[in-house]
Amino acid sequence: MSMPSFNVGILGATGAVGQTFIRLLEDHPWFTVTALAASERSAGKPYREAANWLSGKRMPDAVAELEVTTTEPSEMDCDFVFSGLSSSVAGDVEKAFAEAGFPVISNAKNYRMQEDVPLLIPEVNADHARLVENQDWGSDGFIVTNPNCSTVGLVCALRPLVDAFGVEKVQVTMLQALSGAGYPGVSSLDALGNVIPYIGGEEDKLATEPRKILGQLENGEIRPADMVVSAQCNRVPVRQGHLACISVACTEPVNVTDVTDALESYRSPLTSEDLPSVPDAFLRVMDEVDAPQPLRHVKNGNGMTVSIGRIQECPVNHVKFVALSHNTIRGAAGGAVLNAELLARDGYLSA
Template sequence: MAAIPVAVLGATGAVGQRFIQLLDKHPLFQVVALTGSERSAGKKYREVCRWVLDTPMPPEVAHLTVLDAEADVPAQLVFSALPSNVAGPIEQRLAAAGHIVCSNASNHRMEPDVPLVIPEVNPDHLNLIAVQRRRRGWSGAIVTNPNCTSTPATMVLRPLLDTFGVRRMLLVSMQALSGAGYPGVPSYDIVDNVIPFIGGEEPKLEVEPQKMLGQLRDDTIVPASFTTSAHCNRVPVLEGHLVCLSIELERKASPEEVADVLRAFRGLPQELRLPTAPEQPIIVRDEPDRPQPRRDRDAGRGMATVVGRIRPCSLFGIKLIALSHNTIRGAAGASILNAELMHAQGWL
């Protein structure tokens, strides 16, 4: 089968580079177009991209000429790594022109007719594509993946909600530097320090999981009814967001029962054996000091959520630690997995 041509928007940034890395030799998709800023447009990708990843820049994209951010792209499927301050109108314009936009930006996530999807969690929400097309009168679509810190929390909540029910959750994040993009946080601010504020993060974490864990009824999402309180912190780690979760369940459960449910969890991507899907979406570690970003972020090729320290909570009933690779599962890899599911379901 011929590869599906795809474009990457915002290709020179850190998440754009991660898209290119993960799409290299992909069995379904081939990068044929890149966009960037006015400074980059008209030049070869290798000339304008300061490549910051550990693997080399794929030679297949190094020679591509970077297009202007406003250009129409020669690919139906588009992966957006655009910053939120410019993503909104560009993504809408492309969707109106017939492109399928898989977006990592936050602009459209909470719009009622835009799917906010983790394929293991809410694959049925892709049916909002038909609603979106009907309401907006366009042939394309915008499909979003969640905030990189919402991802591990929501992955954990899916099997717990289905098995025990969830009433409320307290979330404390320790978020890696790469979540701020490149060059990220100034070294003078973050070395020997923790910054207890990340602009706009806490409100996202208090609404995105409810949308993803909600039910699609009559062309709209009815959000899940649990409540979340979030504290977000930037820490001096390169990759991997760690979240401490205290969860009140509807039905009491022991740490052993919670661990068994998380270990057994599988979703539609595992059933369909999608190329980017990890064989085991949630990995439970029994050691008293795991997960750790440096040791566990690459589990499942960076697509697994690693959970540990499952134990009783004197306030909420159960508490645990969850880790996710923020630029793979929390960003580029999430969008690619969404596109793989859309391909499997006939949306492409």
């Protein structure tokens, strides 16, 4: 589809999420990175000097010589910003940009549960984008968020079941990759040959975020989904990919065949003709007895496909299965880019 070119700024550009934004936006058909912001110690330097580049691929030439600025709205010459900021600073910075008239597409947790802020996965709840019309920052600015990286794979897998049968109870055990802790992340002496059965705040997010995302937009407000989620989160020695072991009780009795058919037949309402970052397969149901695996399957759909396998009857609930999602692409920067594409298509962004 025809779309104007947007100039894009990145807040937290030198961090792991900021760098993923830069990699994903290289050669994007709609978005061009024109402004980079980070901490004061990086400000004034060309990006090639300011960033400890983590990717095995080269730094894009188009950003290497851009001068890094501070995270002040007056410093950023762009149409909207992506935020890869730490939650410790994101709240005040994102608020300042929204008040200055910038649309803010955020990966941080600070505004996710605010009533008038969309918590968005375009294939799951695109209609929630309309919540930005309720925001009033004293300007044309607004904030849109994507979910926690562990929430994303779970919610994508639940969407077809909610639609087909309704879901009452979910038990999920998350096996979360090291990259989810950012850079430098978890100490090697803690990570290697070990599993850490605690990740601060993750279980609370999994208990609350899915209910907002899968809720209904009614009269400008979200009515949360009527389900309960019990979550346990573990850090495991895997580089990329969050694996969710999920057990579900639906509102009506279902079996393995019912659930498999619902997952295999589900089609995203969006295609790559609508938004460039939409994968060919939103969900991929895998038949292999040992799939999905992070090492082999995390890059399905260029990291935007959620892979599902091991669908079985559950003696506690109705069914159980495993879902794999790429935590730094689908669960972070890639999801935010997709959100921006949806907002651009629907006229919420101006070039």
